[in-house]
Amino acid sequence: MAVDDMARMKNILLVICDGMGDRPCPELDNLTPLEAASTPNMDSLVKNGQSGLMNVIAPGIAPGSDTAHLALLGYDPLKVYSGRGAYEAAGTGLNVQKGDVAFRCNFGTVDEELKVTDRRAGRISSGTDELAAALNGMKIEDVEVVFKEAVEHRAVLILRGPGLSADVGDVDPHEVGAMILTSKPLKPAGEKTARILNEFTKRSYEILNEHEVNKKRRDEGKAPANIVMARGAGSPPDVPQFSEKFNGLKGAAVVGISLVEGVCRVAGLDIMKVSGATGGLDTNLNNKVDATISALEIYDFVLLHIKGTDLCGHDNDPKIKAEFIEKIDASVGRLLGNLGGTKDELIICITADHSTPCCVMDHSSDPVPILVWGKGLRKDHVETFGEHAAAKGSLGHIRGVDLLKILTGLAGRGEKLGA
Amino acid sequence: MAVDDMARMKNILLVICDGMGDRPCPELDNLTPLEAASTPNMDSLVKNGQSGLMNVIAPGIAPGSDTAHLALLGYDPLKVYSGRGAYEAAGTGLNVQKGDVAFRCNFGTVDEELKVTDRRAGRISSGTDELAAALNGMKIEDVEVVFKEAVEHRAVLILRGPGLSADVGDVDPHEVGAMILTSKPLKPAGEKTARILNEFTKRSYEILNEHEVNKKRRDEGKAPANIVMARGAGSPPDVPQFSEKFNGLKGAAVVGISLVEGVCRVAGLDIMKVSGATGGLDTNLNNKVDATISALEIYDFVLLHIKGTDLCGHDNDPKIKAEFIEKIDASVGRLLGNLGGTKDELIICITADHSTPCCVMDHSSDPVPILVWGKGLRKDHVETFGEHAAAKGSLGHIRGVDLLKILTGLAGRGEKLGA
Numbered sequence: 001m002a003v004d005d006m007a008r009m010k011n012i013l014l015v016i017c018d019g020m021g022d023r024p025c026p027e028l029d030n031l032t033p034l035e036a037a038s039t040p041n042m043d044s045l046v047k048n049g050q051s052g053l054m055n056v057i058a059p060g061i062a063p064g065s066d067t068a069h070l071a072l073l074g075y076d077p078l079k080v081y082s083g084r085g086a087y088e089a090a091g092t093g094l095n096v097q098k099g100d101v102a103f104r105c106n107f108g109t110v111d112e113e114l115k116v117t118d119r120r121a122g123r124i125s126s127g128t129d130e131l132a133a134a135l136n137g138m139k140i141e142d143v144e145v146v147f148k149e150a151v152e153h154r155a156v157l158i159l160r161g162p163g164l165s166a167d168v169g170d171v172d173p174h175e176v177g178a179m180i181l182t183s184k185p186l187k188p189a190g191e192k193t194a195r196i197l198n199e200f201t202k203r204s205y206e207i208l209n210e211h212e213v214n215k216k217r218r219d220e221g222k223a224p225a226n227i228v229m230a231r232g233a234g235s236p237p238d239v240p241q242f243s244e245k246f247n248g249l250k251g252a253a254v255v256g257i258s259l260v261e262g263v264c265r266v267a268g269l270d271i272m273k274v275s276g277a278t279g280g281l282d283t284n285l286n287n288k289v290d291a292t293i294s295a296l297e298i299y300d301f302v303l304l305h306i307k308g309t310d311l312c313g314h315d316n317d318p319k320i321k322a323e324f325i326e327k328i329d330a331s332v333g334r335l336l337g338n339l340g341g342t343k344d345e346l347i348i349c350i351t352a353d354h355s356t357p358c359c360v361m362d363h364s365s366d367p368v369p370i371l372v373w374g375k376g377l378r379k380d381h382v383e384t385f386g387e388h389a390a391a392k393g394s395l396g397h398i399r400g401v402d403l404l405k406i407l408t409g410l411a412g413r414g415e416k417l418g419a
Numbered sequence: 420m421a422v423d424d425m426a427r428m429k430n431i432l433l434v435i436c437d438g439m440g441d442r443p444c445p446e447l448d449n450l451t452p453l454e455a456a457s458t459p460n461m462d463s464l465v466k467n468g469q470s471g472l473m474n475v476i477a478p479g480i481a482p483g484s485d486t487a488h489l490a491l492l493g494y495d496p497l498k499v500y501s502g503r504g505a506y507e508a509a510g511t512g513l514n515v516q517k518g519d520v521a522f523r524c525n526f527g528t529v530d531e532e533l534k535v536t537d538r539r540a541g542r543i544s545s546g547t548d549e550l551a552a553a554l555n556g557m558k559i560e561d562v563e564v565v566f567k568e569a570v571e572h573r574a575v576l577i578l579r580g581p582g583l584s585a586d587v588g589d590v591d592p593h594e595v596g597a598m599i600l601t602s603k604p605l606k607p608a609g610e611k612t613a614r615i616l617n618e619f620t621k622r623s624y625e626i627l628n629e630h631e632v633n634k635k636r637r638d639e640g641k642a643p644a645n646i647v648m649a650r651g652a653g654s655p656p657d658v659p660q661f662s663e664k665f666n667g668l669k670g671a672a673v674v675g676i677s678l679v680e681g682v683c684r685v686a687g688l689d690i691m692k693v694s695g696a697t698g699g700l701d702t703n704l705n706n707k708v709d710a711t712i713s714a715l716e717i718y719d720f721v722l723l724h725i726k727g728t729d730l731c732g733h734d735n736d737p738k739i740k741a742e743f744i745e746k747i748d749a750s751v752g753r754l755l756g757n758l759g760g761t762k763d764e765l766i767i768c769i770t771a772d773h774s775t776p777c778c779v780m781d782h783s784s785d786p787v788p789i790l791v792w793g794k795g796l797r798k799d800h801v802e803t804f805g806e807h808a809a810a811k812g813s814l815g816h817i818r819g820v821d822l823l824k825i826l827t828g829l830a831g832r833g834e835k836l837g838a
Binding site: 023024032053057058059060061062063064065066067068070077078081084232259359360363364365366387388391392396397 | 797812824825829831837
């Protein structure tokens, strides 16, 4: 590549406000939270850039945060998604490998008959590292067990060995009072995995029930964390890494939750750790912005993910959602200010991974608004950032899986086909 | 599914005005019939909802009414359509089964050399039930013959047995004075079917030529209906039924013509019979609206199909088309009025299955306008229902095969992929 080409290439900043898309809210004079919020910085990017609407997976499909981020990173979840487990496991920092089958787990409490008495083992908050260490490294047949504690009562399990498949049912019965389930193969390919998982579950009870941590918990009148209940089997997709897919693009992510971190890790992005980033409304946005700016000095592509908007949607809090969007806008202002002249070397895209309309209190299939700004790029006639305004934008209706192609194209880092 | 989720789900009403899409008509000051018509009720839905344009099959493809309705019900006709026969047969009420090969047929008149002297057997209008009964139930090799009369000189034929294929040519030569054709396999897989069909044709002549009904017709100086001329071989698609495809959605249809009824039956919708529904401009729209409202009390999804608009397009009658659209709008008003508060629990979509521009006098590939309304959903800036206004709508350009996914998504009945 010639030096001139290098000089013309831009870096890419992708800001994803989780669940930001919404519907008209009666509490906000029938505006959406994004429309009701005062967002001078994002509006300025729209005014000098392009906007549009995006079906993150496909028209009519409500995305999860894992599938949405797969799509936004250029991987079609309709083709490569097999379940949440692999991303949860990767989100704890484990190195999930091709062929692995991974699970989300709870430490739970069962009686001698393996009937569930507490799905969260008394919301256990300490000692799970010791319990996990007692299970990690176990061998069952020719399969290696990787087991790691996560936040509170949560944990992740990876089965690693030949002939495994994510086509197996859960062990977790998902309700108190029910018996621990025997995992069933969902397809013949899942038989071995179900057998190994059931043996692991049995051994987890044998080992954990007698563990010192649980003896102490019983003494303190607390529910023992005496079994591992796995669910949500999933394998990492067998796909090229992000940098291979996008012409050597070196990427990093500043993320709000471990599930999204897991997707980014599986894609091959480096994860920037940020102190004070909580994934909640109290997250330290300043620190996340600073980490983003630092990352942009080293990486060609940075994904900044902010979770809070989604929580307000799930909680039907349109006013708090609008206020949080104003905080995000202020952070965008801080980011632009601190980038200074560097921002002219950037393509900036701000969007959502899905809509979480307050009136729905869950993810919905409503397309999300998107803005793209870059010095010297085309502008359209849209002047503000919002769901309705974006419908008139020059980007039209795009699909999530095309986003990175569009952005790398605009950044002079895209593909050319033909002569 | 929790009660809360159930409560948030809406029902879906899909109104399809056959061939409503059009082009500017000089007779209407270069407005389309939909634009020239006064449509206050549909305009009100647009003003408070979303609109857009839809390529029912794909850009540039002029849909038939059968393929269009397949797409609108979520089945991609480019993948599953093999011919009109199966839908014609299902439209007469026959239960078309997987593996069947079905044909549209005419009762025709041939001389002793099997030269066609009348393709409609003197437009025979009575006695075809007796003629059909003489052929129905026949066995040829290991194939069962199901044969039923339809309107006037029309009939349908189903061949049922192992090893059949719709890859066979017509028997009907499509012109008077030509010899009855020997059906040819279009692919090797069609060899058996062609052989059976040719044998059926031969036997139909032998049986019908001597039939009492025809002896009487000859005595009365009428052309005898002495042969069955089959055409348009088709098999029903091997696809999941509508309710299975869309998360248990229970659907019914109020339809104007048997071909569309056939598509709805094959998809697994229940058919509401409506007295006074003619499929013409004289159809009893009030009765159709009443049937629709009744159906909405029982079903989650109701398709209301109105044929008249298409006829005006074929006849190049833009003014009559505009007048008929005004009648449809009045029916929409009646519907909304009679639904009362129930309409807040509905997603309403009004569109066409294809354009039949008056100047073309046939189906064209021009995309069709579409409106979607539901309480609490997003609105766009479009204020009237029409081809040009819809081009600015927030739905953008969608494909017919995505329509039901979009509507079920908005109704809270859609798919979620991921966590």
